[in-house]
Amino acid sequence: MGSLNARTIGIGMVGHAFMGTAHSLGWRNARSFFAPPLLPRLTALAGRDRTAATATAERFDWSEVVTDWRDLIARDDIGLIDICAPGDTHAEIAVAALAAGKHVLCEKPLANSVAEAEAMAAAAAAARENGVRSMVGFTYRRVPAVALARRLVREGRVGELRHVRARYLQDWLTDPAAPLTWRLRRERAGSGALGDIGAHAVDLAQYLTGEDVTGVAAVTGTFVRERPLPDGGTGTVTVDDTAAFLGRMTGGALATFEATRCATGRKNALRIELNGTLGSLAFDFEDMNVLQFHDATADASVRGFTRIQVTEPEHPYIAAWWPPGHGLGYEHAFAHQAADLLTAVATGDDPEPSFDDGLRVQRVLAAVEESAAAGSAWTGIPGAAARTGTPDTEGKP
Numbered sequence: 001m002g003s004l005n006a007r008t009i010g011i012g013m014v015g016h017a018f019m020g021t022a023h024s025l026g027w028r029n030a031r032s033f034f035a036p037p038l039l040p041r042l043t044a045l046a047g048r049d050r051t052a053a054t055a056t057a058e059r060f061d062w063s064e065v066v067t068d069w070r071d072l073i074a075r076d077d078i079g080l081i082d083i084c085a086p087g088d089t090h091a092e093i094a095v096a097a098l099a100a101g102k103h104v105l106c107e108k109p110l111a112n113s114v115a116e117a118e119a120m121a122a123a124a125a126a127a128r129e130n131g132v133r134s135m136v137g138f139t140y141r142r143v144p145a146v147a148l149a150r151r152l153v154r155e156g157r158v159g160e161l162r163h164v165r166a167r168y169l170q171d172w173l174t175d176p177a178a179p180l181t182w183r184l185r186r187e188r189a190g191s192g193a194l195g196d197i198g199a200h201a202v203d204l205a206q207y208l209t210g211e212d213v214t215g216v217a218a219v220t221g222t223f224v225r226e227r228p229l230p231d232g233g234t235g236t237v238t239v240d241d242t243a244a245f246l247g248r249m250t251g252g253a254l255a256t257f258e259a260t261r262c263a264t265g266r267k268n269a270l271r272i273e274l275n276g277t278l279g280s281l282a283f284d285f286e287d288m289n290v291l292q293f294h295d296a297t298a299d300a301s302v303r304g305f306t307r308i309q310v311t312e313p314e315h316p317y318i319a320a321w322w323p324p325g326h327g328l329g330y331e332h333a334f335a336h337q338a339a340d341l342l343t344a345v346a347t348g349d350d351p352e353p354s355f356d357d358g359l360r361v362q363r364v365l366a367a368v369e370e371s372a373a374a375g376s377a378w379t380g381i382p383g384a385a386a387r388t389g390t391p392d393t394e395g396k397p
């Protein structure tokens with residue numbers, strides 16, 4: 001596959017479940033559809049459950065299976081570590097991999113705490129001095145409609161931002177009989193809906209606007225506190241089922257966020273809307289090939305929300321795939337992520353989102369939990385870009 005003399009890099013992936021599957025397909029499709037200057041070799045997959053890891057390895061033709069991620073880092077034929085394991089493993093693996101000179105792709109959220117995220121960002125900064133690259137897997141930035149929205153905001157097509165409205169709605173925990181998995185235990189996942197899917201909403205708000213969330217006022221909740229254990233009995237849920245919070249952006253825009261895995265009927269409804277002085281943008285992942293755009297400068301007779309079908313070759317990433325109108329799916333953003341990371345490694349650029357971007361999200365998540373614990377008190381985000389206040393926001397949260 002690929003030209004015989006192309007440069008290649010060995011990938012070592014930690015994890016083999018849902019994200020391991022999505023990333024495996026991402027590496028394969030990046031090679032087949034984007035032909036990056038550095039081609040991935042699926043060298044080895046690490047999983048504690050050798051049987052399950054072997055099943056994934058066989059599906060995607062990984063060359064080897066190991067049961068200890070440290071074996072991947074020790075190998076000279078592996079140049080990039082892809083972390084697709086639960087959040088409590090991210091910091092140890094990423095810091096060790098970066099210290100060993102391996103490039104790192106780490107699934108979101110970056111870590112289970114701000115302290116871990118700070119250590120990872122510091123390790124990434126040190127490794128960058130030696131040309132070692134790192135990226136955090138906020139893949140929704142690479143859905144073509146979202147990347148187009150970022151382009152339109154950068155071009156000034158929505159003008160000065162007034163509102164950001166980001167919510168991520170799923171319903172796979174609506175049923176009280178849904179089992180207690182690692183995602184429902186704080187020591188494994190760090191938080192519940194907030195970190196699992198709220199992190200995506202926060203990252204998209206910061207990515208699309210190019211600004212920071214500077215402060216929040218939050219409410220979190222857990223509807224079902226005891227859930228069945230996979231092998232009988234019940235266990236205690238120690239994370240949130242839902243989080244809702246207000247925020248203020250650097251430029252003064254008001255933001256609202258929601259993250260829940262109990263929104264009955266909403267399967268993967270990541271929705272974001274920006275309202276500005278010149279227009280609005282709206283995206284819903286459940287209609288992922290469409291970006292809605294309202295151009296307030298258009299002639300009144302034709303003014304309204306336009307449904308842009310983001311499947312033209314002029315649109316981000318589309319030229320590598322299908323003719324107009326054929327559409328993409330959930331898995332395509334993982335190929336875009338892999339292709340962009342491989343290109344950055346090959347050209348010596350720093351890929352985005354960086355571990356610093358992941359740290360910025362982690363600080364918002366921590367502020368949400370701090371605010372909720374303090375009765376929804378307004379809570380500032382350390383390090384957030386100072387607000388260029390407008391008259392009605394000076395000094396107010």
Ligand code: SOE
Nearest residue numbers: 018108170172196197200268
């Ligand atoms: C949660 O259900 C989840 O799998 C997230 O963890 C992923 O990041 C998201 O892409 C899909 O939903």
